[in-house]
Amino acid sequence: MVDSLISAASVIAAAVAVGFAGLGPGIGQGNAAGQAVEGIARQPEAEGKIRGTLLLSLAFMESLTIYGLVVALSVLFANPFINS
Amino acid sequence: MFTILLSKIEVGSHFYIYLNENSHLHGETLLVSAFVVIGLSLFLTIATSNLQRIPSYLQSIVEIIYDLVKSIAITQMGPSYYSQFLPFVATIFLFVLGSNLSGALIPWKLIELSSGELAAPTNDINTTACLAILTSITYFFAGLKIKGIGYFKRYIKPAIFFLPLNIVEDFTKPLSLNFRLFGNVVADELTVTVICSLVPLIIPLPIMMLGLFASSLQALIFATLAAAYIGEVIE
Numbered sequence: 001m002v003d004s005l006i007s008a009a010s011v012i013a014a015a016v017a018v019g020f021a022g023l024g025p026g027i028g029q030g031n032a033a034g035q036a037v038e039g040i041a042r043q044p045e046a047e048g049k050i051r052g053t054l055l056l057s058l059a060f061m062e063s064l065t066i067y068g069l070v071v072a073l074s075v076l077f078a079n080p081f082i083n084s
Numbered sequence: 085m086f087t088i089l090l091s092k093i094e095v096g097s098h099f100y101i102y103l104n105e106n107s108h109l110h111g112e113t114l115l116v117s118a119f120v121v122i123g124l125s126l127f128l129t130i131a132t133s134n135l136q137r138i139p140s141y142l143q144s145i146v147e148i149i150y151d152l153v154k155s156i157a158i159t160q161m162g163p164s165y166y167s168q169f170l171p172f173v174a175t176i177f178l179f180v181l182g183s184n185l186s187g188a189l190i191p192w193k194l195i196e197l198s199s200g201e202l203a204a205p206t207n208d209i210n211t212t213a214c215l216a217i218l219t220s221i222t223y224f225f226a227g228l229k230i231k232g233i234g235y236f237k238r239y240i241k242p243a244i245f246f247l248p249l250n251i252v253e254d255f256t257k258p259l260s261l262n263f264r265l266f267g268n269v270v271a272d273e274l275t276v277t278v279i280c281s282l283v284p285l286i287i288p289l290p291i292m293m294l295g296l297f298a299s300s301l302q303a304l305i306f307a308t309l310a311a312a313y314i315g316e317v318i319e
Contacts, residue, residue, distance in 0.1 A: 056308070059301050066267035073270065
C-alpha cells in the first residue's frame with residue numbers, strides 16, 4: 001500500500017521535474033538564439049564564430065534540462081524509497 | 085528491475101560478471117569500452133605510423149583531431165602550460181567521442197546477451213563518474229604541482245567567507261560533469277527507443293541524426309570543461 005503510494009508520488013515528481021527543468025533552459029535558449037540571429041544580421045561575416053559559440057552555449061543550457069531528466073529517471077527506475 | 089509494459093525499455097539491467105559474493109562487474113560496459121580503447125589505439129597507431137609531408141587520408145583525419153584538441157587546450161589553459169595537459173584532454177575527448185559514436189553507429193543489438201544489452205559505455209553512470217573523478221583529481225594535482233602550497237589561496241579568493249562555497253564547488257564540478265554526459269547519452273537512447281516502439285521505420289532517423297550530433301558535441305564539451313577546470317586553477 002505504502003509502496004504504491006510512493007510509486008504514484010514518484011511518477012508525479014518525475015513529471016514535475018522534467019516539466020520545470022525544461023521551462024527555464026527553454027527561455028534561456030530562445031534568448032540566446034535570438035541574440036545570435038541579431039548578431040548575424042548585424043555582422044554577417046562573423047557567422048561562423050557566432051554559430052560555434054551558440055552551439056556550445058546551447059549545449060550547456062541543455063545540460064540543465066538533462067539534470068532534471070536524470071532526477072526523473074532515477075525516481076522512475078531506481079527509486080531509493082522503494083525497497084524491493 | 086522493472087520494465088514498462090507497452091514497450092520493452094530496460095533501464096538499470098546489466099550483464100553482471102560476478103567476481104565473488106560482494107563484488108561484480110558490468111560486463112557490457114567493460115566489453116564495449118575495451119572495444120573502444122583497442123579500436124582507438126589501433127586507429128591512431130596505424131594512422132601515425134607512416135607520417136608524410138603530403139598527408140594520406142588517415143593522417144589528415146588525425147591531424148584534424150589534433151588541431152581541434154590543441155585549440156581547446158590553448159584557449160582554456162594558455163600557451164605556456166597547455167602542453168603538459170594536452171594528453172589528458174585528448175584522451176578524454178577521444179574516449180568520450182569513441183564511446184558515444186560506437187553506441188550510436190554500431191548495431192550492438194544484433195548481439196544477444198542474457199540480460200541487459202550492449203550499448204555505449206557512457207550509458208553507464210560508473211564510466212562517466214570515473215571520467216569526472218579523473219578530471220577533478222587532475223585539476224587538483226595540476227594546481228598543487230604548478231602553484232605549490234599557494235594553490236589553497238584559491239579557496240579564500242574573493243573573500244574569506246567564500247570558503248564553504250569554494251569547497252562545495254569542488255564537489256559539484258565532477259557531479260555536474262558526470263550527470264551532463266550520462267544524462268545526454270541516456271536521453272538520446274531513450275528517445276530513440278520510445279520513438280522506435282511507436283513508429284519503427286523512417287521516423288526515428290532524424291532523431292538518430294540529432295543524437296549523433298549531440299553526442300559528438302558532448303565529447304567536445306566534456307573536453308572543453310576539463311581543460312577549463314584545469315586552466316582555472318593554474319592561471
